[in-house]
Amino acid sequence: MEDEEAGRSQALSVSSGPEDASRKGSVMSGPKTVRQYESKFAEWFGADYAFAFWKGRVALYAILKAMGIGSGDEILLPGYTCVMNVNPIKYLGAKPIYVDIEPTTYNIDATLLRDRISPNTKAIIAQHTYGYPCDMDSVMDIAA
Numbered sequence: 001m002e003d004e005e006a007g008r009s010q011a012l013s014v015s016s017g018p019e020d021a022s023r024k025g026s027v028m029s030g031p032k033t034v035r036q037y038e039s040k041f042a043e044w045f046g047a048d049y050a051f052a053f054w055k056g057r058v059a060l061y062a063i064l065k066a067m068g069i070g071s072g073d074e075i076l077l078p079g080y081t082c083v084m085n086v087n088p089i090k091y092l093g094a095k096p097i098y099v100d101i102e103p104t105t106y107n108i109d110a111t112l113l114r115d116r117i118s119p120n121t122k123a124i125i126a127q128h129t130y131g132y133p134c135d136m137d138s139v140m141d142i143a144a
């Protein structure tokens, strides 16, 4: 386990070149470093590409746009969320559909998900509130 963690940490560590010296210590310390980070991240995940974004809200917008989300589409997300998760949906002309949350975790209640699905549903935003993972097994079963 420790070896695995060390390996992951090493896989994601990037060295700053001279051009980044003035801002050493940050993984977002320059174009070259960002590219290195993206490359290592993709390698770690076994993906062809990875893209770094400056904010979660921007990444979410890019993901939804890449999925072709647009007018008339519905996106399910927990009723207890941050407006930054709702704005990308609205910017694309889609409609946020709120699903009630579990009282113990504040995460989306997966037992209520199916009732909120319609022919217009295109995605579920699975938020892990306050660091508590939501029930991804159930969410993935329903999304499949």
Ligand SMILES: Cc1ncc(COP(=O)(O)O)c(C=O)c1O
Residues within 6 Å of the ligand: 054, 055, 056, 057, 058, 081, 082, 084, 085, 127
């Ligand atoms: C649940 C949740 N999602 C998304 C965001 C927005 O993240 P970012 O500031 O990286 O866009 C926040 C910000 O507080 C948040 O609480």
